[in-house]
Amino acid sequence: MKEIKGKGLFITLEGGEGSGKTTMMQKLAELLEHEGLAYIVTREPGGIRIAEGIRELLLHPDHTEMDVRTEALLYAAARRQHLVEKVEPALEQGTIVLCDRFIDSSLAYQGYARGIGIEEVLSINAFATEGRFPDYTFYLDIEPEVGLARIAAGKGREVNRLDLEALHFHHQVREGYRKVAAMYPERITVIDASQTPEVMAEAVKLQLKPILEVFRANLLNK
Numbered sequence: 001m002k003e004i005k006g007k008g009l010f011i012t013l014e015g016g017e018g019s020g021k022t023t024m025m026q027k028l029a030e031l032l033e034h035e036g037l038a039y040i041v042t043r044e045p046g047g048i049r050i051a052e053g054i055r056e057l058l059l060h061p062d063h064t065e066m067d068v069r070t071e072a073l074l075y076a077a078a079r080r081q082h083l084v085e086k087v088e089p090a091l092e093q094g095t096i097v098l099c100d101r102f103i104d105s106s107l108a109y110q111g112y113a114r115g116i117g118i119e120e121v122l123s124i125n126a127f128a129t130e131g132r133f134p135d136y137t138f139y140l141d142i143e144p145e146v147g148l149a150r151i152a153a154g155k156g157r158e159v160n161r162l163d164l165e166a167l168h169f170h171h172q173v174r175e176g177y178r179k180v181a182a183m184y185p186e187r188i189t190v191i192d193a194s195q196t197p198e199v200m201a202e203a204v205k206l207q208l209k210p211i212l213e214v215f216r217a218n219l220l221n222k
């Protein structure tokens, strides 16, 4: 297991539309609650006022004329503000940060699916994050048809500009995520998201258990 830098722990969930990130986030929060560990739950793009404003620009269904590099830059800008205003201060205090999406979304969606190039998108994000990566990432892998059908069947979630992309785009996103997961095998765990939320949560908990043990031991030693 790799050594964890800094005081907190930065855990991200990734996946295509309807892959179950929000559902898994709730289960992870319950786990941390049960373990008595301090945590916050946040999301990208968003999590703080300025980034939520950028989110509205990015996801408004009418903004169809948005250039793909503008899109990549706006995601990176939202990430920067969220990171400095919310994520880094929480990590500095020794808090566990659970974040719905981070840099891997940009690599899969803008880098691969939009065709900008994973390395190019990585470089603008290196500027935005000053090299900060999550400590651990769970990629919830789902057939786009299944994920989109879940969104359509669910209630209370507005359809956004990215949801409205052609099915081919969502397949490209999945392919992009698989490439990114292969680039960072130490950090990213792939979870089969066609399983029930309970089975998925067990797989995630199994992976996290030893990590949380080390984290707790480090906290006690500080």
Ligand SMILES: Nc1ncnc2c1ncn2[C@@H]1O[C@H](COP(=O)(O)OP(=O)(O)OP(=O)(O)O)[C@@H](O)[C@H]1O
Binding pocket: 015, 016, 017, 018, 019, 020, 021, 022, 023, 024, 150, 151, 153, 154, 155, 157, 193, 194, 195, 196, 197, 200
């Ligand atoms: N493993 C699962 N099996 C079946 N349905 C699921 C599963 N996980 C979540 N769902 C359902 O699918 C829908 C989308 O789930 P959820 O909101 O957790 O996904 P998400 O990845 O956060 O979606 P998005 O980010 O695209 O809004 C919800 O109606 C949820 O109840």
Ligand SMILES: Cc1cn([C@H]2C[C@H](O)[C@@H](COP(=O)(O)O)O2)c(=O)[nH]c1=O
Binding pocket: 017, 043, 044, 045, 075, 101, 102, 103, 105, 106, 107, 109, 110, 160, 162, 163
């Ligand atoms: C962070 C990030 C997100 N996206 C896309 C992925 C989704 O389609 C939306 C966010 O909606 P969600 O309901 O909160 O999942 O934005 C992206 O393309 N690039 C990114 O960096």
